[in-house]
Amino acid sequence: MAVTIRDVARASGVHISTVSRTFSAPHLVNPNTRSRVLACAEQLGYRPNRAARALITGRTYNIGLIVADIANPFFPPLIKAAESQARKHDHHIFVADTNEDAAVEEEVVRALAKQVDGVLLVSPRMSNTLIEQLSREVPLVVVNRQIAGIPAVVMDVARGARIAIEHLVALGHRRVALLSGPRGSWTSREIRRSAAATAKAGGAELTIIGPNPPTEVGGLTIAEDVLRAGATAVLAYNDLMAIGLIEGLLAAGARVPADVSVVGIDDIMLSRLTRPKLTTVATPTAAAGRAAVDMLLAHGDDRRTTAQIHLQTELVIRDSTGRGPGPHSPADPGDVNAPGGVAS
Amino acid sequence: MAVTIRDVARASGVHISTVSRTFSAPHLVNPNTRSRVLACAEQLGYRPNRAARALITGRTYNIGLIVADIANPFFPPLIKAAESQARKHDHHIFVADTNEDAAVEEEVVRALAKQVDGVLLVSPRMSNTLIEQLSREVPLVVVNRQIAGIPAVVMDVARGARIAIEHLVALGHRRVALLSGPRGSWTSREIRRSAAATAKAGGAELTIIGPNPPTEVGGLTIAEDVLRAGATAVLAYNDLMAIGLIEGLLAAGARVPADVSVVGIDDIMLSRLTRPKLTTVATPTAAAGRAAVDMLLAHGDDRRTTAQIHLQTELVIRDSTGRGPGPHSPADPGDVNAPGGVAS
DNA sequence: GCCATTAATGCAAGCGGTTGCACGCAAGTC
DNA sequence: GACTTGCGTGCAACCGCTTGCATTAATGGC
Numbered sequence: 001m002a003v004t005i006r007d008v009a010r011a012s013g014v015h016i017s018t019v020s021r022t023f024s025a026p027h028l029v030n031p032n033t034r035s036r037v038l039a040c041a042e043q044l045g046y047r048p049n050r051a052a053r054a055l056i057t058g059r060t061y062n063i064g065l066i067v068a069d070i071a072n073p074f075f076p077p078l079i080k081a082a083e084s085q086a087r088k089h090d091h092h093i094f095v096a097d098t099n100e101d102a103a104v105e106e107e108v109v110r111a112l113a114k115q116v117d118g119v120l121l122v123s124p125r126m127s128n129t130l131i132e133q134l135s136r137e138v139p140l141v142v143v144n145r146q147i148a149g150i151p152a153v154v155m156d157v158a159r160g161a162r163i164a165i166e167h168l169v170a171l172g173h174r175r176v177a178l179l180s181g182p183r184g185s186w187t188s189r190e191i192r193r194s195a196a197a198t199a200k201a202g203g204a205e206l207t208i209i210g211p212n213p214p215t216e217v218g219g220l221t222i223a224e225d226v227l228r229a230g231a232t233a234v235l236a237y238n239d240l241m242a243i244g245l246i247e248g249l250l251a252a253g254a255r256v257p258a259d260v261s262v263v264g265i266d267d268i269m270l271s272r273l274t275r276p277k278l279t280t281v282a283t284p285t286a287a288a289g290r291a292a293v294d295m296l297l298a299h300g301d302d303r304r305t306t307a308q309i310h311l312q313t314e315l316v317i318r319d320s321t322g323r324g325p326g327p328h329s330p331a332d333p334g335d336v337n338a339p340g341g342v343a344s
Numbered sequence: 345m346a347v348t349i350r351d352v353a354r355a356s357g358v359h360i361s362t363v364s365r366t367f368s369a370p371h372l373v374n375p376n377t378r379s380r381v382l383a384c385a386e387q388l389g390y391r392p393n394r395a396a397r398a399l400i401t402g403r404t405y406n407i408g409l410i411v412a413d414i415a416n417p418f419f420p421p422l423i424k425a426a427e428s429q430a431r432k433h434d435h436h437i438f439v440a441d442t443n444e445d446a447a448v449e450e451e452v453v454r455a456l457a458k459q460v461d462g463v464l465l466v467s468p469r470m471s472n473t474l475i476e477q478l479s480r481e482v483p484l485v486v487v488n489r490q491i492a493g494i495p496a497v498v499m500d501v502a503r504g505a506r507i508a509i510e511h512l513v514a515l516g517h518r519r520v521a522l523l524s525g526p527r528g529s530w531t532s533r534e535i536r537r538s539a540a541a542t543a544k545a546g547g548a549e550l551t552i553i554g555p556n557p558p559t560e561v562g563g564l565t566i567a568e569d570v571l572r573a574g575a576t577a578v579l580a581y582n583d584l585m586a587i588g589l590i591e592g593l594l595a596a597g598a599r600v601p602a603d604v605s606v607v608g609i610d611d612i613m614l615s616r617l618t619r620p621k622l623t624t625v626a627t628p629t630a631a632a633g634r635a636a637v638d639m640l641l642a643h644g645d646d647r648r649t650t651a652q653i654h655l656q657t658e659l660v661i662r663d664s665t666g667r668g669p670g671p672h673s674p675a676d677p678g679d680v681n682a683p684g685g686v687a688s
Numbered sequence: 689g690c691c692a693t694t695a696a697t698g699c700a701a702g703c704g705g706t707t708g709c710a711c712g713c714a715a716g717t718c
Numbered sequence: 719g720a721c722t723t724g725c726g727t728g729c730a731a732c733c734g735c736t737t738g739c740a741t742t743a744a745t746g747g748c
Contacts, residue, residue: 396704
């Protein structure tokens with residue numbers, strides 16, 4: 001069946017160890033021999049069996065990537081970037097979807113542990129304690145979570161939430177609702193903390209609604225609550241919820257942004273395509289995917305790197321935010337509803 | 345470091361082969377021994393090394409899944425379903441993104457071949473010949489392509505295109521444009537063939553524009569061409585292009601559907617959220633993902649299954665299609681622009 | 689011309705499991 | 719009581735590859 005190192009050895013008249021070295025330590029083999037071996041290998045269509053190699057070297061050249069929900073448009077660009085970056089380093093990516101379930105998350109990490117060089121935990125729902133424990137079993141890089149001693153790539157959502165709230169306050173909004181995300185989400189906690197502080201500093205009242213499933217439906221079903229709370233502006237945990245919320249608000253007869261302004265977080269592609277176009281906090285997902293892979297691979301060299309990379313977020317003003325009932329800041333640009341905005 | 349079968353054997357006072365059998369052939373070991381071994385394994389945190397097992401058994405319990413572009417919203421639900429189905433059977437999924445590049449596709453299949461039990465090729469861009477060749481190196485299941493002798497899951501896009509065109513013709517459209525997809529796409533050819541036949545039968549003129557990149561931008565940039573062609577209705581290769589096209593048409597001052605009707609294919613989540621909501625052909629992506637995994641795993645038992653599974657498509661009428669200039673069919677329902685439609 | 693280096697290759701022991709075969713032993717048959 | 723039967727277990731080879739060490743031949747120093 002499959003062609004092995006022995007077939008190549010036989011064909012090129014050398015010992016298997018020489019064939020092995022031709023691939024894993026070429027400088028140790030005579031150039032003539034090397035090219036002969038390579039020719040035979042090529043001709044036979046030989047490909048080293050990575051599983052067998054992993055057994056000895058302990059390196060699998062595989063990376064696990066765990067996300068809460070592949071179908072959430074936030075993740076695919078990150079996965080794509082990670083996969084591409086991994087492939088540059090000749091690594092492959094295992095993708096697993098946990099359906100937002102912390103228990104599944106743990107199980108998947110454990111199942112993957114032995115056959116990967118490390119695991120990327122993206123927006124985990126597990127507890128810090130559990131993550132710390134797992135990180136002793138397999139190299140881990142977390143994305144969107146800060147845990148002392150664990151390498152991480154974090155997007156500065158706190159700043160994102162701050163500028164989002166400042167934007168709303170500057171527009172004259174004084175009653176703002178925050179749609180929080182799923183339980184267990186570090187990002188959601190960060191947003192809440194930062195939004196609360198910013199609202200307080202700006203003299204606005206912040207109503208927190210949630211936790212909610214981070215989906216369109218999660219936003220849709222909560223429109224009533226938002227209206228009942230009398231909020232004139234909303235910051236949602238992510239774009240999907242923001243878009244769902246807008247649907248719900250429109251269905252309930254409210255206008256966006258005339259009656260209620262809505263800000264999302266993530267800047268998924270979708271946000272540019274819905275009507276009104278969504279004002280949102282852009283997060284550098286592709287960069288995060290690349291950085292996480294890089295950290296994991298670097299991690300291999302000098303053990304126990306605990307560096308944490310911070311990535312910046314930006315507010316992208318589009319059409320879902322407008323003037324509120326209160327006085328708006330003089331520093332505020334004229335007509336924020338004009339098409340365009342920062343990077344529409 | 346990691347706990348191996350030997351550690352468990354030592355701890356439970358049996359030979360490693362007994363430990364091995366406890367996991368891979370429990371009926372061969374005495375219940376008492378079995379429970380003792382299991383207890384030790386549990387206590388030590390033993391997990392069988394799949395790579396080592398694969399070396400002997402030839403089964404890796406891994407599946408490769410290759411898509412053209414993870415970021416295209418068409419794929420994530422399919423990947424999610426496949427991953428979930430695979431996990432039910434204790435398999436893991438390698439995901440690879442080829443950036444719509446046939447050469448990358450080939451390379452990735454080859455790279456993955458040795459470490460998976462089979463590969464799912466979703467909407468491949470490679471030639472049939474190449475796919476046939478690769479299928480001799482590794483079990484393959486193709487999604488959205490029909491090749492004699494290769495197991496496949498195909499969505500009946502030909503029917504989808506037919507009912508989409510019939511819908512447009514019934515609405516009175518006589519000049520229809522077809523935005524074809526990427527070169528190498530079987531789906532695109534099927535759509536073109538079916539749309540052409542249907543248009544001819546219905547007395548409509550079909551202008552084919554393309555090939556195009558299957559993205560929002562692909563649709564956006566082509567709006568001018570559509571208007572220039574004088575088409576009053578368009579069928580796009582996928583929803584992303586349809587949505588981009590609508591953006592482009594609106595930007596160019598055309599109204600949708602008053603001036604131009606647009607139909608997409610796929611029914612991605614996005615199609616329900618844009619304005620106007622997109623009329624589109626729904627494809628059963630999740631079902632396809634599950635079916636493909638099932639076929640691949642069944643494939644293992646009775647070698648050389650070449651069954652092909654056909655999945656049905658449906659037209660979902662939403663708000664992007666309306667009456668055309670020609671006489672509309674008497675069989676046509678009253679106001680197709682009423683909100684709702686088949687399953688809005 | 690002899691010895692120490694060095695370069696190139698072979699040898700063989702594993703990595704962590706699986707599996708065909710052989711063995712010991714208790715139970716059943718006559 | 720000798721003989722089959724079959725269950726439970728151990729033994730050892732092996733999957734495809736890596737790697738420390740031994741071996742050999744060629745090279746250089748003096």
